[in-house]
Amino acid sequence: MEAVAQILTSGILFGAEYALAAVGMTLIFGVNRVLNLTHGAFFALGAYLAYETTRAGFPALAGAVPATVAGFALGLLVERFFVRPVRDNMLTATVVLLGLGIVAEEAFALLWGTADHSVPLSLPPLMIHRVVASVEQVIDAGAAVVAFGALGFFLRSRLGLALRTTAADPEIAASSGINVAVVRTMTFGAACAAAAAAGAFLSPLFVLNPTMGRPPLVLSLAIMIVGGPGSVWGTLAASLAVGLASTIVAYFQTAAWSYLAALVLIIGMITWRPSLIWNERGP
Amino acid sequence: MTAWHASLRGAGVRRHQITAAATLLVWCLIPASLAFAITDRFADSVFALAAVQALYAASWDLLGGVSGQLSLGHALHFGCGAYLTAILAGLLRLPPVPALAAAAAGGVLLGALQGMLTRHLRPAFLAVVTLALAECGHELGGMLQVPWPGGLVFGGEGGIPSPLFPANEFGAARLAAVVLIAGVIGFVWVARSNLGLAMRTASADPQAAAISGIDVGRVRLIAFVLSGAGAGFAGGLIAGFAGRASPSMLSLDTSLFALAAAVLGRSGTILGPAAAAYILTAALQWVELSDPLRLTLYGVILAAAGLAAPERTARFGTFLFRPFRHAGLG
Numbered sequence: 027m028e029a030v031a032q033i034l035t036s037g038i039l040f041g042a043e044y045a046l047a048a049v050g051m052t053l054i055f056g057v058n059r060v061l062n063l064t065h066g067a068f069f070a071l072g073a074y075l076a077y078e079t080t081r082a083g084f085p086a087l088a089g090a091v092p093a094t095v096a097g098f099a100l101g102l103l104v105e106r107f108f109v110r111p112v113r114d115n116m117l118t119a120t121v122v123l124l125g126l127g128i129v130a131e132e133a134f135a136l137l138w139g140t141a142d143h144s145v146p147l148s149l150p151p152l153m154i155h156r157v158v159a160s161v162e163q164v165i166d167a168g169a170a171v172v173a174f175g176a177l178g179f180f181l182r183s184r185l186g187l188a189l190r191t192t193a194a195d196p197e198i199a200a201s202s203g204i205n206v207a208v209v210r211t212m213t214f215g216a217a218c219a220a221a222a223a224a225g226a227f228l229s230p231l232f233v234l235n236p237t238m239g240r241p242p243l244v245l246s247l248a249i250m251i252v253g254g255p256g257s258v259w260g261t262l263a264a265s266l267a268v269g270l271a272s273t274i275v276a277y278f279q280t281a282a283w284s285y286l287a288a289l290v291l292i293i294g295m296i297t298w299r300p301s302l303i304w305n306e307r308g309p
Numbered sequence: 310m311t312a313w314h315a316s317l318r319g320a321g322v323r324r325h326q327i328t329a330a331a332t333l334l335v336w337c338l339i340p341a342s343l344a345f346a347i348t349d350r351f352a353d354s355v356f357a358l359a360a361v362q363a364l365y366a367a368s369w370d371l372l373g374g375v376s377g378q379l380s381l382g383h384a385l386h387f388g389c390g391a392y393l394t395a396i397l398a399g400l401l402r403l404p405p406v407p408a409l410a411a412a413a414a415g416g417v418l419l420g421a422l423q424g425m426l427t428r429h430l431r432p433a434f435l436a437v438v439t440l441a442l443a444e445c446g447h448e449l450g451g452m453l454q455v456p457w458p459g460g461l462v463f464g465g466e467g468g469i470p471s472p473l474f475p476a477n478e479f480g481a482a483r484l485a486a487v488v489l490i491a492g493v494i495g496f497v498w499v500a501r502s503n504l505g506l507a508m509r510t511a512s513a514d515p516q517a518a519a520i521s522g523i524d525v526g527r528v529r530l531i532a533f534v535l536s537g538a539g540a541g542f543a544g545g546l547i548a549g550f551a552g553r554a555s556p557s558m559l560s561l562d563t564s565l566f567a568l569a570a571a572v573l574g575r576s577g578t579i580l581g582p583a584a585a586a587y588i589l590t591a592a593l594q595w596v597e598l599s600d601p602l603r604l605t606l607y608g609v610i611l612a613a614a615g616l617a618a619p620e621r622t623a624r625f626g627t628f629l630f631r632p633f634r635h636a637g638l639g
Contacts (some may be wrong), residue, residue, distance in 0.1 A: 112615060113375050121572050122615035124565060128608030132601045140601075240561055251437050266514055289441040296434045297426045 033277050034270070035157050040231075041269020042167040045174065045262045046152075047224035047242050048249040050217035051259045054225035055250060056193040057213040059116055060109055063123040065246055066239025067130035068097050068218045072140055072225025072235050077145050079226075085148045086230050087162050090169070094219045101218025105211045109167075113210075134236040143234040166227035173220065174262060180259070189213060239283055248292040253266045267291065333497060336524035337490045338578050340587065344486035353482035354550075359591040360485035361546045362566070364492045366586030367538030367579050369567035369615070374577035375500045376532035377512025381436045381504050382443025383567045386537040388418040388450060388559030390544025395554035400457060403554040409545040416541020417534050422589070424533030427527040443564055450556035471548040474564070481550050482602025488546065492539050496579045499535060508532055509577075562604075 047069055049218025056064045075096060108126060112118040120233045149161040176301045191199040192209045201208045225239070232238055249268060253260030275287035323478045331514050340363070390412035399409040423442060427435040444635050463469040475481050499505050511518040511525045517526050548554045557563070567582075571588065574581030576615035589610070 108612065108616070118615045121569070122612045124569075124607040125610070125612030125615065128611070129605055132605040133606070135601050241444075241573050244561070247436050248441060251434065282448065282452060286445055289448075290581060291443050293426070293438050293441045293445075296430065 029277070031155070031157045034084055035159055035272035036277075037273035038266060039159060039163050039167040039269075040273055041162070041266035042170040042174075042268055043227050044225055044242075044245065044249070045265035046170040046227070047221050048246040048261050048265050049174070049215070049258055050220040050224075051238050051246040051250045052253070052258060053213055053217040053220075058105070058109065058113065059188060060113065060119045060123065061116070061247070062083070062217070063120060063243065064104060064127045064130060064158060064215075064218075065221050066241075066243030067127045067134075068101070068221035068239070069155070069228075069242045070131070070234075070236070070239035072097060072222035072227075073145070073229035073232060073238060074134060074143075074225075075222070076226035077138075077143055077228040077234055080145050080148070085162065086145045087165055087169075087227060089145075089229065090166075090223045093176035093222040097111045097222025098215045098219035101215035102211055104218070105214035109214065110207070110211075127239075131239070134290040137237070138234070139143050141280070145229040145232075147230045147232065152242060162227075162230065169227065170224075174224075174258075196259050245285075245288060245292075248289075252292055267295075313582075315529040333494065333580065336584065337493065340486045340489055342499040345484040347482075350478045353478035355591050355594040357478065357481035357485040357550055358547075359587045360482070360489040361543050361550065362570075362588035362590040363583040364485075364489045364546075365540055365543040366503065366567050366570035366574070367489075367493050367496050367511060368543065370535035370571055370574075370576060370579050371499060371539070372532050372537045373567070374571055374582065375505055375509040375512070375579070376529060376536075377407045377432070377527055378532060379432055379436050379568075380423070380439040380536075380564075381568070382423075382441070382446075382564050383536075383540055384438035384559050384561070384563035385439075385443040386419050386540035387544035387547070387563055388443075388446055388554070389415045389419055390541035390612060391471075391545075391548035391554035391558045392450065392453070392469070393541075394545035394548040395469045396455065398549070399471045403473075405549060409542060412545025412548075413538045413542040414539035416539070416544070417563070418535020418537075419541070420533040421530065422533070423537070424530035427533075434637070438563075443559060444561070447556055447559040447561070449558045455553065458480070466556060468553045468557075471554055472554055473552045474549040485546060485550070488542070489587075490497045492542070493579060493583055495534075496539065500577075500579055504531065507560070511539045534545070569607070572611070573614055 030161075033125055048066070050068075051065050054060055069223050072089070076086045078088035079092065080086050085174050102128065108122050109119050113121055143230075147162055152159050152161050152164060181190060182250045183245040188199065188209055189206045191202065191204060192213075196206050199209070221242075225242070228242075245268060249261055249264040253262070253264035268291060272284035272288045272292035276284040311579060320617075340356065340360055344353065344360070345354065347356070365383070365387055368386075369380065372383070373379045393415045394405075394408045394412045397403040397411050398405055403411075427438050427441075430438060432495075450468075451466055452464075454462050455469050456462050457469075470521055475484055498509075503588070507523045507528045508531075510521070511528050515525050516550035537610055544554075544558060547558065557622070568583070569583040570586035573581070573589065576582060593606065
């Protein structure tokens with residue numbers, strides 16, 4: 027029973043943190059109609075900034091602050107100079123972002139080397155009825171839940187309406203006075219900030235190296251499609267499913283098998299029950 | 310239609326066929342003459358690698374360009390071919406020819422598996438499933454530990470050793486050129502045959518293709534199988550040339566290389582992506598850049614190609630992204 031509670035707790039915490047990364051991909055796709063293949067690079071950037079934060083003597087989760095700021099600023103630049111010129115052509119934008127992602131990985135190798143790094147957990151673990159969770163992970167998951175709640179409220183606000191209108195039909199949004207370019211740029215920046223924050227939050231669970239962003243990129247892409255492109259809540263549900271599956275496998279096997287389990291789950295969800303996951307507005 | 314119209318149309322078709330054959334001939338002469346005329350060891354090693362990568366890109370183009378099934382996990386066939394060759398030729402001491410045949414057969418089996426799993430899926434789901442399958446292969450490749458004679462164990466990120474074949478760079482370049490030419494002619498022949506027409510029709514409009522009597526699922530499966538055979542064989546060759554099969558051959562980089570070649574060449578033509586892969590590989594090998602610099606340059610080329618020629622790249626992506634056109638937020 028305790029094992030089940032432990033698995034559920036860890037799986038939900040892990041899934042909530044992954045959701046933060048995946049929702050950025052969903053937001054960018056919904057509003058910008060672009061597959062952001064630099065998402066993994068932003069995740070890695072966040073993790074490396076958390077690493078630098080711990081080297082400066084602060085806990086890893088404090089790294090989320092510089093990660094969010096850097097992710098937002100760089101996201102704005104990427105959108106302005108690399109996405110906006112080719113926005114009308116989705117694949118072109120995707121290819122450009124793929125190239126940028128590769129360049130970013132090499133930049134990480136230049137700055138932090140190709141050797142593996144790790145981020146230590148500095149706060150003591152929390153124990154409730156024999157269920158153990160790291161305080162940092164609980165705070166991280168709490169931050170992810172708060173971010174999702176804020177996103178939910180935001181999407182129902184006046185500004186959120188502008189975002190949803192831009193996502194639904196950019197031409198109608200523009201004709202009704204919404205500055206579509208600004209909405210797209212800010213969304214891209216915010217989504218990159220979310221990916222970087224997720225990287226900082228999850229950094230203690232990862233081995234840091236220049237290509238560490240690839241599994242989160244693949245999982246975010248898959249979660250987005252399984253959850254329904256453009257569906258924020260579908261993304262949350264899919265992230266929790268992936269988080270739970272990964273944790274169950276990591277509990278019984280080694281951690282290396284958990285990524286495999288998440289991939290197999292995604293393949294199974296798509297190939298065996300497609301009617302369940304096909305979003306009527308998506309594919 | 311009058312006899313005069315028919316003869317004019319026939320002349321046009323003949324002229325088109327002659328032009329296509331001449332283009333294919335000229336295309337094939339270039340890698341052949343480079344491999345057979347130049348006897349510099351470094352140059353031949355570069356040509357060998359470039360020819361294998363071109364075969365790999367051509368095999369992807371039959372699947373992604375002609376058949377419209379945009380696989381993001383083509384490395385699965387390539388890497389599997391490399392591992393099978395290394396195990397059969399290295400551990401079981403099989404001669405290279407049956408080992409390469411097994412590599413192609415492995416590609417066929419994995420192609421059949423991918424095709425069976427994805428033949429009824431919409432393009433976006435197909436892309437994700439192929440990507441996820443290749444990632445599974447990459448992870449398993451990294452975990453694989455193979456006991457070797459003498460109490461040794463090979464595997465993990467270092468990969469497993471394969472005997473080098475052919476014996477020298479000249480042989481490798483010539484073998485690779487011959488295989489590339491045979492592969493490209495085969496893929497072009499398929500693409501221009503009735504089967505290729507069925508693949509293009511199924512790609513353009515699956516419903517219309519089904520109504521006109523095409524078994525869409527079967528055609529898609531055949532594309533996966535043929536493409537898998539080519540990629541598996543290319544993987545087997547690379548294991549023999551490099552003397553090793555490693556998880557990097559199953560990685561996302563390898564899958565994306567095929568996509569990049571299709572973007573830089575002209576997808577659906579077979580010759581274009583193969584030429585792009587050949588030139589890109591040879592150029593990057595020739596300048597002897599270190600791996601990080603090569604990857605950086607590769608990334609810059611991708612970004613610059615996309616920014617410089619957005620329209621051409623967009624035409625290629627229409628099929629993949631059509632279902633996403635009406636995505637919203639909710």
